[in-house]
Amino acid sequence: ETGVTQSPTHLIKTRGQQVTLRCSSQSGHNTVSWYQQALGQGPQFIFQYYREEENGRGNFPPRFSGLQFPNYSSELNVNALELDDSALYLCASSFQGDEQFFGPGTRLTVL
Amino acid sequence: AQSVSQHNHHVILSEAASLELGCNYSYGGTVNLFWYVQYPGQHLQLLLKYFSGDPLVKGIKGFEAEFIKSKFSFNLRKPSVQWSDTAEYFCAARSLGTTDSWGKLQFGAGTQVVVTP
Numbered sequence: 001e002t003g004v005t006q007s008p009t010h011l012i013k014t015r016g017q018q019v020t021l022r023c024s025s026q027s028g029h030n031t032v033s034w035y036q037q038a039l040g041q042g043p044q045f046i047f048q049y050y051r052e053e054e055n056g057r058g059n060f061p062p063r064f065s066g067l068q069f070p071n072y073s074s075e076l077n078v079n080a081l082e083l084d085d086s087a088l089y090l091c092a093s094s095f096q097g098d099e100q101f102f103g104p105g106t107r108l109t110v111l
Numbered sequence: 112a113q114s115v116s117q118h119n120h121h122v123i124l125s126e127a128a129s130l131e132l133g134c135n136y137s138y139g140g141t142v143n144l145f146w147y148v149q150y151p152g153q154h155l156q157l158l159l160k161y162f163s164g165d166p167l168v169k170g171i172k173g174f175e176a177e178f179i180k181s182k183f184s185f186n187l188r189k190p191s192v193q194w195s196d197t198a199e200y201f202c203a204a205r206s207l208g209t210t211d212s213w214g215k216l217q218f219g220a221g222t223q224v225v226v227t228p
Contacts, residue, residue: 004154033214042115042201042218043155048211056211090155097213099145102155 004093004103012109018079021106023091025072032074033100034066035090043090049074050096078108086110113138115204117219125227126194132187132222134202144185145203145216146176155201161185172196197226 005024013019025032031050035043045058049068063079072093078085086109092100118133136142146158159170166178176187185202202219206212 031213033216035216035218040220042203042220043216045215045217048214050210050213056213056215058215092155092214092216094214096210099157099160100214100216101157102147104154 004091004101006089006091006103006106008106009104010107010109012111013081014111015081015083017081018077019081019108021076021078021089021091021108023074023076023093023103025074025093026101029093029095029101030072031094031096032068032072033092033094034074034076035092036060036085037088037090037105039087046076081110083110113204113206113217115202115217115219117200117202117222119222120220121223121225123225123227124192127191128226130187130189130192130196130224132200132202132224134185134187134219135183136185136202136204136217137183138204138206141207143205143207144176144178145205146170146174146185146187147201147203147218148198149201149221150198158187158200192224192226194226194228197224199223 007022033048034046037043048056052068065077067075088105090105091103094100114137144161147155161168161178169175201221203216
């Protein structure tokens with residue numbers, strides 16, 4: 001059984017640029033959630049995707065968007081990057097309301 | 112507003128000491144509760160979860176947690192820690208209800224635990 005994987009591991013961007021982060025769900029999982037973890041803080045919920053639609057969103061602006069594909073993999077897109085977007089971005093998958101399994105994260109640095 | 116608070120940001124203790132990490136949540140209605148652990152260089156892993164039933168929950172690696180509804184608490188305990196328990200521990204909660212709550216975990220700020228030999 002393959003766990004949750006994320007790519008890339010690390011990414012450096014400049015302010016104003018756009019970034020796409022990718023996540024492959026664990027086998028059998030149909031729900032994907034994305035979290036932002038700033039240094040020294042707990043993860044903050046960004047949004048959840050189920051059946052290829054956004055289904056639940058945290059307190060993040062619209063420049064944070066995503067996709068879920070038929071194979072349940074997912075992307076997180078962030079437009080107009082700001083310095084405060086520097087963080088570890090975590091993807092978690094689950095089968096509907098069961099427990100979530102987290103990936104290793106993508107470390108984004110915005111200069 | 113829904114929130115999860117962890118009492119300590121840093122805890123240092125010696126091997127064989129007992130560990131208790133506090134967690135309080137502020138949620139209306141039915142809630143699911145979780146403890147996750149993040150070992151150095153590794154991703155978040157589930158230690159244990161409470162959905163319903165027996166309020167004393169046993170997890171992996173000798174950890175347990177007690178759900179006390181009247182106190183809105185879900186404290187994590189381990190009777191005797193090992194050096195390998197050095198990690199960051201996160202308490203998390205989510206409300207039950209519609210499908211949009213499935214993945215919406217609210218995390219505490221985390222507690223960094225250092226176990227010295």
